[in-house]
Amino acid sequence: xxxxxxxxxxxxFLKNLSLFxxxxxxxxGCGPVTMKEFLQKNFRTLSKKEKDEIIKDLEKKYTAKxxxxxxxxxxxxxxxxxxxxxxxxxxxxxxxxxxxxxVKENNQSRDPQIHYIQVLQMEKEKGIDFAHSDVHYxxxxxxxxxxxxxxxxxxxxRNPQCTEVCxxxxxxxxxxxxxxxxxxxxxxxxxCMAACPYGARHFNWGEPTIPADEVNPETHYLGNRPxxxxxxxxxxxxxxxxxxxxxxxxxxxxxxxxRKFGNLLDPESEIRYILANKRVLVLKQELNTQPRFxxxxxx
Amino acid sequence: xxxxxxTKFKIEYLLFLSVCFLIIRCNDTSEAYKPGQIQKINPESxxxxxxxxxxxxxxxxxxxxxxxxxxxxxxxxxxxxxxxxWHEDITDIFxxxxxxxxxxxxxxxxxxxxxxxxxxxxxxxxxxxKLCGQCHGDKLRDWKVGVHGRRTGEWNGKKEYYLCxxxxxxxxxxxxxxxxxxxxxxxxxEIK
Numbered sequence: 001x002x003x004x005x006x007x008x009x010x011x012x013f014l015k016n017l018s019l020f021x022x023x024x025x026x027x028x029g030c031g032p033v034t035m036k037e038f039l040q041k042n043f044r045t046l047s048k049k050e051k052d053e054i055i056k057d058l059e060k061k062y063t064a065k066x067x068x069x070x071x072x073x074x075x076x077x078x079x080x081x082x083x084x085x086x087x088x089x090x091x092x093x094x095x096x097x098x099x100x101x102x103v104k105e106n107n108q109s110r111d112p113q114i115h116y117i118q119v120l121q122m123e124k125e126k127g128i129d130f131a132h133s134d135v136h137y138x139x140x141x142x143x144x145x146x147x148x149x150x151x152x153x154x155x156x157x158r159n160p161q162c163t164e165v166c167x168x169x170x171x172x173x174x175x176x177x178x179x180x181x182x183x184x185x186x187x188x189x190x191x192c193m194a195a196c197p198y199g200a201r202h203f204n205w206g207e208p209t210i211p212a213d214e215v216n217p218e219t220h221y222l223g224n225r226p227x228x229x230x231x232x233x234x235x236x237x238x239x240x241x242x243x244x245x246x247x248x249x250x251x252x253x254x255x256x257x258x259r260k261f262g263n264l265l266d267p268e269s270e271i272r273y274i275l276a277n278k279r280v281l282v283l284k285q286e287l288n289t290q291p292r293f294x295x296x297x298x299x
Numbered sequence: 300x301x302x303x304x305x306t307k308f309k310i311e312y313l314l315f316l317s318v319c320f321l322i323i324r325c326n327d328t329s330e331a332y333k334p335g336q337i338q339k340i341n342p343e344s345x346x347x348x349x350x351x352x353x354x355x356x357x358x359x360x361x362x363x364x365x366x367x368x369x370x371x372x373x374x375x376x377x378x379x380x381x382x383x384x385w386h387e388d389i390t391d392i393f394x395x396x397x398x399x400x401x402x403x404x405x406x407x408x409x410x411x412x413x414x415x416x417x418x419x420x421x422x423x424x425x426x427x428x429k430l431c432g433q434c435h436g437d438k439l440r441d442w443k444v445g446v447h448g449r450r451t452g453e454w455n456g457k458k459e460y461y462l463c464x465x466x467x468x469x470x471x472x473x474x475x476x477x478x479x480x481x482x483x484x485x486x487x488x489e490i491k
Contacts, residue, residue, distance in 0.1 A: 093474070093476070093477065094479060095477050095478075095479050095480065096479050096480035096481070096482075097480060099480060099483075100480050113483060113484045115483050118483070135482070135483060136482045136483065136485055137479075137482065138479065138481075138482045139479070140478065141476035141477060141478060141479075142476060142477060142478075142479045143476060242454065245453040245454065245455055245456050246452070246453055246454070247450070247451060247452065247453070247454050252451045254449065255449075255466075255477070256466075256474065257447065257448045257449035257450075257461070257466070260445070260446060261454055262454050262455075263454065263455060266455070269454075269455075270444060270445040270446055270450075273444045273445075273446055274446055277446075278446070298441065298446065298447060
């Protein structure tokens with residue numbers, strides 16, 4: 001009997017070669033993603049050692065890119081803290097100072113432009129009416145007669161639909177209530193953007209650009225570290241600041257003091273005083289998202 | 300005998316209880332959050348241990364008006380409401396229930412470097428919020444708990460309060476309209 005010719009050596013070689021070619025093509029298509037980053041696991045499954053190593057690499061990468069010493073932390077949520085936010089609709093004048101303070105603090109891309117806060121101008125006669133609201137208003141002076149202003153950003157829902165629909169679990173709710181995104185794990189499918197009823201999530205359609213002199217080098221892994229093209233990002237209540245005890249940037253900049261922030265579990269906090277003593281509402285209550293972001297009337 | 304047994308049992312029971320107590324005390328090192336207590340976040344930073352609230356320094360007076368006594372010491376006090384020949388910068392903008400009120404409703408006639416409550420009590424200029432509060436009590440109450448007005452600093456620690464006069468001009472307290480920042484970029488702008 002004749003022994004069959006064995007092609008497996010050559011076949012195997014060709015098969016591996018084509019796999020390698022496809023693989024390297026896919027990787028090169030992703031831009032400057034290193035093999036290490038490509039193989040990185042979901043943030044929540046990383047060990048302390050792995051996290052530290054990743055953070056060190058990131059700091060090095062950002063420092064080289066922006067010519068500034070960068071710090072990246074992964075400070076976890078503190079026990080007994082659940083963040084809440086309240087915005088005084090009777091005071092907001094629609095000046096958009098918060099929008100740009102947020103862009104600066106959180107290293108949002110300038111071009112293509114990403115804003116976490118959308119200030120909606122609404123007619124007093126119509127009340128809260130998203131369909132007829134205007135985000136592009138641009139008069140000489142604000143507030144305009146007959147209008148009021150509703151700034152909308154991530155509502156940090158207790159029942160977030162965005163995390164529910166994520167097919168890869170790249171976004172989740174932290175124990176202190178902040179909904180975060182692991183940018184390295186995000187596949188950019190934008191399901192979460194479709195699920196969010198507040199339009200609070202934003203996609204990096206292009207490579208984000210931040211002027212090196214404006215970049216904020218104090219960053220958090222799950223928050224304001226520079227992002228890459230093809231991932232979704234959102235407001236994190238300035239996770240870098242609030243986990244260090246500071247107020248979010250939008251709270252501090254507001255010239256009329258319309259923005260209030262604090263710990264919902266601390267009965268002495270400003271936010272609890274508002275919930276107990278003021279007329280409070282949440283947006284799209286009927287959807288049962290249960291926001292931690294409240295709107296109130298201070299007067 | 301019966302009595303002895305009873306006491307012995309009692310002593311053992313007490314010993315057991317005290318040992319249990321000691322064990323529980325030794326294990327209880329957790330820093331559980333209790334409502335009303337300030338949560339310690341970062342052990343290095345002491346500022347989280349207590350609420351420290353600091354008022355920002357009041358805004359400076361207009362050039363050359365303070366101390367008022369530099370001029371008023373040489374002038375005869377006149378309590379009659381009239382159009383002033385001086386302080387045009389204030390009289391021109393004065394808009395604070397101007398129909399019913401004028402200078403001496405807040406400023407003292409004799410002690411010029413003081414403010415004056417309706418009760419006659421004199422106040423330092425640094426305590427002007429108390430003067431505002433005698434009419435705007437609801438605002439003062441909200442301000443004290445940080446709901447009216449601005450605060451900066453730490454949400455759970457050291458804060459800076461802005462005073463009433465840091466944001467409001469006491470002679471014309473209503474906010475003036477301001478210029479808004481640029482609207483977001485519009486995708487269809489180029490097409491138009």
